[in-house]
Amino acid sequence: MSATSVANPQSGSSDSKTDESPEEKVTARQGSAGKKEALLRQPVSEDGADVHRLINRCPPLDENSIYCNLLQASHFADTSVAAEVDGKLGGFVSGYLVPQRPDTLFVWQVAVAEEGRGMGLAGRMIRDILSRPGCAQVRYLETTITPDNEASWALFRGLARKLGTECKESVMFDRERHFKGAHDSEMLLRIGPFDVEAQC
Numbered sequence: 001m002s003a004t005s006v007a008n009p010q011s012g013s014s015d016s017k018t019d020e021s022p023e024e025k026v027t028a029r030q031g032s033a034g035k036k037e038a039l040l041r042q043p044v045s046e047d048g049a050d051v052h053r054l055i056n057r058c059p060p061l062d063e064n065s066i067y068c069n070l071l072q073a074s075h076f077a078d079t080s081v082a083a084e085v086d087g088k089l090g091g092f093v094s095g096y097l098v099p100q101r102p103d104t105l106f107v108w109q110v111a112v113a114e115e116g117r118g119m120g121l122a123g124r125m126i127r128d129i130l131s132r133p134g135c136a137q138v139r140y141l142e143t144t145i146t147p148d149n150e151a152s153w154a155l156f157r158g159l160a161r162k163l164g165t166e167c168k169e170s171v172m173f174d175r176e177r178h179f180k181g182a183h184d185s186e187m188l189l190r191i192g193p194f195d196v197e198a199q200c
Helices: 047-058 064-072 120-128 150-162
Strands: 026-029 039-042 082-085 088-098 101-112 141-147 165-175 185-190
Touching: 039 120, 039 185, 047 088, 047 101, 082 120, 082 141, 082 165, 088 120, 120 150, 141 150, 150 165
Parallel strands: 101 141
Antiparallel strands: 026 039, 039 082, 082 088, 088 101, 141 185, 165 185
16 A cells, blocks of 8 residues: 555546535635536545545556545544545545654545546645644644655645745655565655644
8 A cells, every 4th residue: 555646547537425514515616617616525434435446547546445445534534535526536635643643644645536637636635634623733744655756746845835844755665675676665755844724
């Protein structure tokens, strides 16, 4: 299970259920008439299967079991976000507060479907998580990215600029030591410190 990889599905591929009230949804609008809208909301367990399909259609994201996606959409719902585009799941970010370091949000995966392109959706989803009451103490954001994933590097470096802070890079999981040559190294990107209330 790779931590974070920002991806859009290949041409020709794309992919919600919620018991939440409209008040619990955050509407992110593009502005001008005729543009698509994205509804950002906390996921529910019923989203798990849709998350699984979305990630499977977003190479190079590592596919997880549907059970893992169900846990992301339930146990980790407070630190994850679902984005509905035209009534379908068009984006998903999963994350969690690092055990013993509640000031650090670890972003696990970022997936944006074809219909969510061009909306700045990935960054908006991450900032939505950071703005929640449960992340009020968060001062650092961490994620891992493979060296060749230019989209992910650009996303998180851009986020660091918006948060007015710096990035530090190191190897978290090494290609040979941890993956036995079967997967590229996962580089840890640590962003912070930052003040979410002042920046998001």
